[in-house]
Amino acid sequence: MSIALLSLIVLGLAALGYLLGRQRALAAAGGDMRRLHSLPSYYGASVFLFTAVPAFLAMVLWLLVQPVVVDRSTAAMITAADVPQGSSHALVMADVRRIAAGLDILVARGMDEDLLATMRADLSDIRGRLGGVGVAVAETVSPNVFEAAKSYRSLANTGRLAMAAAVLALAVGGLLYAAFRITPDLRARNIVESFIRVLLIGASTIAILTTLGIVLSLVFESWHFFRLYPAKDFFFSLTWNPKFGGGSSLGVWPLVWGTLYVSFVALVVAVPLGILAAIYLSEYASPTVRGLAKPALEILAGIPSIVYGLFALITVGPLLRDWLAMPLGLGDSSSSVATAGLVMGIMLIPYVSSLSDDIINAVPQAMRDGSFGLGATPSETVRQVVLPAALPGIVGAILLAASRAIGETMIVVMGAGAAAKLSMNPFEAMTTVTVKIVSQLTGDTEFASPETLVAFALGLTLFVFTLGLNVLALFIVRKYREQYE
Amino acid sequence: MNAMQTPVIDAAALKPRIAASGVQVYYGTNHALKDVSVDILDRTTTAFIGPSGCGKSTFLRCLNRMNDTVASARVEGKILLDGQDIYDKRVDPVQLRARIGMVFQKPNPFPKSIYDNVAYGPRIHGLARTRADLDEIVETSLRRAALWNEVKDRLQAPGTGLSGGQQQRLCIARAVATGPEVLLMDEPCSALDPIATAQVEALIDELRERYSVVIVTHSMQQAARVSQKTAFFHLGNLVEYGDTQQIFTNPQDPRTESYITGRIG
Numbered sequence: 001m002s003i004a005l006l007s008l009i010v011l012g013l014a015a016l017g018y019l020l021g022r023q024r025a026l027a028a029a030g031g032d033m034r035r036l037h038s039l040p041s042y043y044g045a046s047v048f049l050f051t052a053v054p055a056f057l058a059m060v061l062w063l064l065v066q067p068v069v070v071d072r073s074t075a076a077m078i079t080a081a082d083v084p085q086g087s088s089h090a091l092v093m094a095d096v097r098r099i100a101a102g103l104d105i106l107v108a109r110g111m112d113e114d115l116l117a118t119m120r121a122d123l124s125d126i127r128g129r130l131g132g133v134g135v136a137v138a139e140t141v142s143p144n145v146f147e148a149a150k151s152y153r154s155l156a157n158t159g160r161l162a163m164a165a166a167v168l169a170l171a172v173g174g175l176l177y178a179a180f181r182i183t184p185d186l187r188a189r190n191i192v193e194s195f196i197r198v199l200l201i202g203a204s205t206i207a208i209l210t211t212l213g214i215v216l217s218l219v220f221e222s223w224h225f226f227r228l229y230p231a232k233d234f235f236f237s238l239t240w241n242p243k244f245g246g247g248s249s250l251g252v253w254p255l256v257w258g259t260l261y262v263s264f265v266a267l268v269v270a271v272p273l274g275i276l277a278a279i280y281l282s283e284y285a286s287p288t289v290r291g292l293a294k295p296a297l298e299i300l301a302g303i304p305s306i307v308y309g310l311f312a313l314i315t316v317g318p319l320l321r322d323w324l325a326m327p328l329g330l331g332d333s334s335s336s337v338a339t340a341g342l343v344m345g346i347m348l349i350p351y352v353s354s355l356s357d358d359i360i361n362a363v364p365q366a367m368r369d370g371s372f373g374l375g376a377t378p379s380e381t382v383r384q385v386v387l388p389a390a391l392p393g394i395v396g397a398i399l400l401a402a403s404r405a406i407g408e409t410m411i412v413v414m415g416a417g418a419a420a421k422l423s424m425n426p427f428e429a430m431t432t433v434t435v436k437i438v439s440q441l442t443g444d445t446e447f448a449s450p451e452t453l454v455a456f457a458l459g460l461t462l463f464v465f466t467l468g469l470n471v472l473a474l475f476i477v478r479k480y481r482e483q484y485e
Numbered sequence: 486m487n488a489m490q491t492p493v494i495d496a497a498a499l500k501p502r503i504a505a506s507g508v509q510v511y512y513g514t515n516h517a518l519k520d521v522s523v524d525i526l527d528r529t530t531t532a533f534i535g536p537s538g539c540g541k542s543t544f545l546r547c548l549n550r551m552n553d554t555v556a557s558a559r560v561e562g563k564i565l566l567d568g569q570d571i572y573d574k575r576v577d578p579v580q581l582r583a584r585i586g587m588v589f590q591k592p593n594p595f596p597k598s599i600y601d602n603v604a605y606g607p608r609i610h611g612l613a614r615t616r617a618d619l620d621e622i623v624e625t626s627l628r629r630a631a632l633w634n635e636v637k638d639r640l641q642a643p644g645t646g647l648s649g650g651q652q653q654r655l656c657i658a659r660a661v662a663t664g665p666e667v668l669l670m671d672e673p674c675s676a677l678d679p680i681a682t683a684q685v686e687a688l689i690d691e692l693r694e695r696y697s698v699v700i701v702t703h704s705m706q707q708a709a710r711v712s713q714k715t716a717f718f719h720l721g722n723l724v725e726y727g728d729t730q731q732i733f734t735n736p737q738d739p740r741t742e743s744y745i746t747g748r749i750g
Contacts, residue, residue: 367595369587370595373588374582375579
């Protein structure tokens with residue numbers, strides 16, 4: 001029984017339960033809704049939830065656990081002799097799973113189950129048959145592997161049947177339990193409320209656990225990296241020169257410097273422009289101008305960053321080179337920190353301005369009235385009353401822009417180039433952590449060398465930087481916030 | 486404190502500070518204030534009373550051009566401050582508001598320290614040459630607003646941390662600190678408890694010795710207690726304007742009488 005069909009049946013049962021619960025509640029109250037504790041639909045919903053939720057939970061749990069159990073019991077059938085030279089146990093297990101899947105297809109195409117049970121790897125052409133249904137197996141299948149595949153398949157099938165039985169039993173059980181305990185006094189509203197509460201807690205838990213999982217995987221893989229490559233060199237070496245044959249120097253500083261430099265230039269462009277635009281929009285502009293200008297500015301946020309990258313590569317880069325870098329004698333590269341920073345800054349303007357505008361608008365009008373009433377001009381009011389009150393939010397907006405800048409890849413590749421360099425000259429090509437993560441992981445190198453694993457260490461470095469930025473911003477906000485309520 | 490018992494001010498002896506004639510205010514197409522003419526006297530408390538939406542706050546906000554900050558508002562007519570038309574092109578509304586202070590209905594201290602709240606006006610207008618000057622202005626203003634003794638030990642504490650009554654007195658101190666000639670108060674006690682109200686009223690009486698005070702109020706008892714002149718507004722019209730005692734004891738217009746005795750409103 002497929003998962004989809006099973007889900008449909010459970011949902012159907014639950015819908016049935018809803019109707020039954022409603023009807024039973026009304027019957028229990030003798031048709032008079034006012035005698036019920038809750039509205040009839042709540043009784044229906046409580047039966048629905050009791051039918052569907054435990055059944056689906058059980059299904060999800062089963063689907064997570066079953067492969068592990070089946071894998072573990074078949075893995076024992078593969079002996080060391082079955083593992084060919086240069087391969088590993090895990091690879092053979094992957095073959096087992098693929099053969100099992102191929103056998104499933106064979107059976108679905110009309111092969112007899114009994115025939116399959118008597119089939120032996122050393123007598124029949126397994127490889128050819130599997131190839132016939134589109135499952136390619138590299139070598140001839142050894143008897144042990146084939147037996148393991150058969151047992152894998154039968155275990156998986158039994159497990160799936162058992163799951164269907166368990167899920168259906170749970171659904172029916174939940175339905176009966178919930179439907180038969182309905183009395184007019186049952187607090188169905190509160191039951192539904194607690195289900196919703198649990199649902200919400202579940203949703204936030206998943207979000208938090210996912211974050212935690214990502215961080216842990218970063219830490220774990222970085223740890224792998226540091227076992228292969230000395231941490232001292234990673235943190236203190238000033239050269240980034242990966243060689244895929246070994247003997248690379250993987251110093252993080254050129255990349256961190258590039259990231260910070262480009263982000264800094266971007267923020268220098270975006271923050272003043274964005275905040276000033278926000279102040280104009282919220283404090284000075286007439287409603288008509290505001291109605292036109294704000295959406296126009298927000299369109300900037302909708303442009304994909306690759307388009308900005310093109311803009312950097314084709315227009316801004318050559319422009320800066322021909323009009324600034326060459327005349328000043330600062331270099332002749334069209335990809336430069338200044339190019340990427342400038343274009344990225346333009347991309348970030350709407351982030352800063354749109355958020356800041358909302359925040360400035362949220363400052364109560366009474367603050368402005370008080371300031372105007374004392375004879376302050378609009379700009380004095382903005383500087384001394386509105387901006388301090390809006391500061392926490394504005395710092396938040398800047399921070400968001402900063403993390404966008406630090407994480408941006410496309411504009412850097414096209415605008416700043418891919419050369420890892422430590423230089424103060426803004427007209428020189430540099431690169432950032434994100435670009436290098438991409439270039440270390442693309443290509444077909446083994447996934448166990450320091451040259452690829454360094455990507456995780458770089459990711460972790462990036463994460464620590466943004467985390468530090470967040471903490472710093474929190475600190476600034478706490479210290480300088482002027483609370484108006 | 487009780488105006489009903491203080492001798493009636495001899496109106497002829499005091500010059501009018503503000504002379505408004507034929508003032509009309511429109512909010513978009515809504516004609517909010519119709520042909521209002523009032524003289525606000527020097528060193529006098531003038532009360533504007535009337536039911537909600539009658540235009541009294543609108544008129545008050547015309548006196549320091551706060552209606553300029555409302556995009557849809559249009560003001561016609563003449564308002565003279567010491568003979569100078571305040572809607573004249575040569576008049577800077579920003580300068581004007583420094584001369585005509587305002588206290589709002591809801592206390593609105595800035596989210597700054599008590600000291601900075603009071604020093605706000607003097608700082609932007611450059612009234613203090615030295616730090617000591619500024620300290621002195623802050624202290625006098627807080628004393629004048631009867632708040633000094635309560636806050637002198639915590640001038641650096643945030644103004645928003647004070648109680649409602651203290652906040653309103655802080656706002657009065659803030660308005661006083663710029664040295665205005667006229668003080669406009671838009672229902673200054675409506676968010677305050679009776680004790681804080683009594684403190685603010687006592688303060689108004691003191692301030693009257695130096696400034697002319699205009700107060701909008703919903704409480705007729707308050708108007709009777711603190712003011713010498715009263716103007717009654719109804720549906721955008723100025724119905725009656727005269728000595729407080731006369732308005733409350735012998736109103737000329739039947740509408741005034743109905744309002745005062747609680748039949749309309």
